[in-house]
Amino acid sequence: MAQADASLQLVPEVNPYTLRPLRKACLVGFALGVLLLAAVQTGAPYNVGWAGLILAIVSSLVYIFDLRHDGPPGIKNNGIMHSGALSRGAWGWFLGVFITGFYVIVYFYPSYVSRLIEMVDPLKIAVSGQPGVSRNEAGEITGHSQWFFYGFLYTLSILVMGVRAIMKYRHSRYQILRTISVMAAQLFLAFLIPDILMRLNEGRGWFAWANIWPLNFYGFEPWNLDNLWKNAGFIGRSAVVWAVASIILVTPVLTYFYGKRWYCSWVCGCGGLAETLGDPWRQNSDKSLRAWKIERWMIHLVLVLVVVTTGTLFLHYQFNILGDLGNTLKKWYGFLIMSVFAGVIGVGFYPIMGSRVWCRFGCPMAAVLGIIQRYFSRFRITTNGGQCISCGNCSTYCEMGIDVRYYAQRGENIVRASCVGCGVCSAVCPRGVLNLENGPVKGRFAV
Amino acid sequence: MEHVAIIGNGISGITVARYVRKLSDKRITVISAESRHFFSRTALMYIYMGHMKYEHTKPYEDWFWEKNRIDLIHDYVTEIDTESKRLTLRNGPAVDYDKLVIATGSKSNKFGWPGQDLDGVQGLYSLQDLELMEKNSRDVNHAVIIGGGLIGVEMSEMFHSRGIHTTFLIREPHFWGNIMRPEEGALIGRHLNGHGVELKCNTQLDHVIDDGNGRCRGVVTDQGEELACQFVGLTAGVHPNLDLVKNSAVETGRGVIVNEYLETNVPDVYSAGDCAEIRTNPDERGRVEQLWYTGRMQGEALARTICGERTRYDRGIWFNSAKFYDIEYHTYGVVWPEDREGETSMYWENEAGDKCMRFVFNQEDRCLIGMNAFGIRYRHQVFERWLADNRPLEYVLTHLSEANFDPEFFKHFEADMVDKYNQMNIGPKVTLAKKKKLLGIF
Ligand SMILES: Cc1cc2nc3c(=O)[nH]c(=O)nc-3n(C[C@H](O)[C@H](O)[C@H](O)COP(=O)(O)OP(=O)(O)OC[C@H]3O[C@@H](n4cnc5c(N)ncnc54)[C@H](O)[C@@H]3O)c2cc1C
Ligand code: SF4
Ligand code: SF4
DSSP states (O other), X not given: OOOOOTTOOOSOSSOOOOOOHHHHHHHHHHHHHHHHHHHHHTTOOHHHHHHHHHHHHHHHHHHHHHGGGGOSSSOOOTTGGGOTTTTTSHHHHHHHHHHHHHHHHXXXXXXXXXXXXXXXXXXXXXXXXXXXXEEOTTSOEEEEOOHHHHHHXXXXXXXXXXXXXHHHTTTOHHHHHHHHHHHHIIIXXXXXXXXXXXXXXXXXXXXXXXXXXXXXXXXXXXXXXXXXXXXXHHHHHHHHHHHHHIIIIIHHHHHHHHOTHHHHTTTOHHHHHHHHTSGGGGGGSOOSHHHHHHHHHHHHHHHHHHHHHHHHHHHHHHHOOSTTHHHHHHHHIIIIIIIIIIIIIHHHTXXXXXXXXXXXXXXHHHHHHHHHHHHSOSEEEEEOTTOOOOOOHHHHTOTTOOOHHHHHTTTOOBOOTTOOOOOHHHHHOTTOOEEEEEOOSTTOSOO | OOEEEEEOOSHHHHHHHHHHHHHXXXXXXXXXXXXXXXXXXXXXXXHHHTSOXXXXXXXXXXXXXHHTTEEEEESOEEEEETTTTEEEESSSOOEEOSEEEEOOOEEEOOOOOTXXXXXXXXXXXXXXXXXXXXXXXXXXXXXXXXXXXXXXXXXXXXXXXXXXXXXXXXXXXXXXXXXXXXXXXXXXXHHHHHTTOEEETTOOEEEEEEOSSSBEEEEEETTSOEEEOSEEEEXXXXXXXXXXXXXXXXXXXXXXXXXXXXXXXXXTEEEOXXXXXXXXXXXXXXXXXXXXXXXXXXXXXXXXXXXXXXXXXXXXXXXXXXXXXXXXXXXXXXXXXXXXXXXXXXXXXXTTSSOEEEEEEETTXXXXXXXXXXXXXXXXXXXXXXXXXXXXXXHHHHTHHHHBOOOTTOOOOHHHHHHHHHHHTOSSXXXXXXXXXXGGOO
């Protein structure tokens, strides 16, 4: 019975969309830029790399501004399902493998990008006062910290693709403001401010202000908090106060009023990347009931893991018990969850599984926010009476894989733990059925 | 166990099946020829435009049917024998039923235009039409669309997404003239023009020109003008699909004739959705409702009747919605193409000319009768309540912000509408009530 309608050939045999020549040139320019960057690693001078970077950025921006020729503002998802790069065709898989490969190198084999790390060193020194590459007296490289380089590319991606998101959703002020918010949060809170503060601190302690425990796993380690509190002056103490207050006070209060979106799609860096760089692939999230079941198991399992790990570390630090268990757990959690899952899979799988793989299946912060959103929040997506025509646009473009239509066609409101409040379901709905709203907790499920 | 057979797996037939399952343990079989599974007809355009794949348009996953014990047969019913309560299928074995629901939907109108059966001339109703359109629109750079209605505008948007130029031939003096008033029609007309779509109003199709090989190469209008094109879209409405029922004992008129309980003249045979013609009074001309919503509401009412709780179909306060390229349209209550006796209306349009509102109200008691909204979302439930409570226009305007359903941070126009009303001097002055907002943000 569960057999597909084999007779239906509803995909054009030839791609009907011809790229405007300008856009073609931009794609070539972008590819050339990436090649020039690769050339730096094989020995070309840094200036070639900078030229490549600028070429790639300019090409992207020209392409993005040309998007205005889509016509008047409005939802234009034309051709997405006919595009291999966007709907898991050969190009989609290629991009998936490419991004995944790049992440594996940056995370685990930074020596393969050592010259690129060094290329951005002047910038790193300007911001944080310290180089990313250390050398011995003979001038040989003895180690590198890839994280500034990584953060630099990450921020750049959010900024450039943020411009694209604003352009694409320019008919919606909600989308424009939200995108500006994630761009600013990444640039200042996540990228510049921690390094600048560390510099003001003379290097006595670093803290990721934009990340809240349990997402900020490393920042919340006991020795780190202790060090910040004791040795890093006012800034350090503020960081500790914020680290604790952000999760026990700020998170519940803001989530009660606005739902998890205040963090996931307005502030968070992972969310920021998903909403900008990941936006072209949002439709690839799995909407099946099976995926939802897996999601609930996985995300809460990770939450348990992080609580146990952080807890064990604290017990060990405070009472010197449990031996090396905490460190072992930390090592594995750090490797499997923070690096492989959040990093490599989280971004590398964008083209295949959609833009929120990590946020949906892994992020423990999302799990905490989700529980609050589901049970103690004023947030809901309201359904506009009987107006739904079951077309499926909302479900298709929900990056969290929520089957929005299931609720909308019954006239039920959507109150789901995983909803990050990106607002795209509401934007793509051709009948104006959905609206993100805050209202009384009582009766928020019904109409 | 009683066996309910349903012909047609569209929204009407499927809603009957789902609600019968909710309310009872009866055996349910849905027989349909177009597709194995229920899909959303309203989303056809998005498949062509590449917003969605066919898979995405199925509101339920494929396992849903088996889990809910709804048997699906992918076949065409060729005969209904109401005597022996038996259906003959084209390919599979015959199906016996205890109760039968006819939900066979519609077919596109063709008005006997010369050349209407040439290759490259078609309507858009089914998946197969979509497939054909995919084939027919290769190497097309100009398409002519006959009839300026909702499916026509969707077809035009589909072509637009692939860079194919479209021209509308519209019988009325403005777009969708048999439903829409001149101001609204002009607004949509401007918007379509902005997308490069050409509208030829007061113009009808005379005939389609054969290129000598059985394909269309152009049309000639009733004004004698010849337009070269490689595709002709016939979107001048739909009519009930009676192919099957015509040769049975079930009475038909424009559609399958049913009473307000959706019962036909034959016991245990019912009909719902696009194909049904509902007669409140046996002698008068019935109404045919060709909408997604009405199909769903009829299906729900009918399921109750079938399950022993005889329920009158009551469509409640009228509503509908559509989208014209980028402009959403909602209507609540009844807005006729012109004011009827005792009615008057207030029209507002924003400066940019891409959003508008119309309120139709009773001249005497000032009660709201209907409203049109273009480019602004308004709450269904709130307007339904206001219409049910017979709220006067002044009340509606005062509280209009409450009904706004646009996303957060969107620009609001209610104050502007109230200003316009006050300037028109058509009734007591109105002050807009402020919307209550917790903490004032969001
Ligand atoms: C392009 C398009 C856009 C639309 N957009 C909107 C919209 O935005 N809003 C709105 O309210 N309405 C819209 N409509 C109208 C709406 O889709 C219909 O009113 C609705 O789908 C009718 O549902 P139904 O179940 O009555 O019939 P259908 O959906 O037509 O289902 C009937 C099914 O029965 C099958 N069938 C017929 N005869 C037989 C037989 N003898 N044996 C087996 N199977 C048979 C047919 O193949 C068909 O699959 C749109 C229609 C179209 C074509
Ligand atoms: S339900 Fe809507 S707002 Fe929530 S995550 Fe999905 S698309 Fe975004
Ligand atoms: S996009 Fe809108 S109309 Fe379509 S299924 Fe979702 S809520 Fe319904």
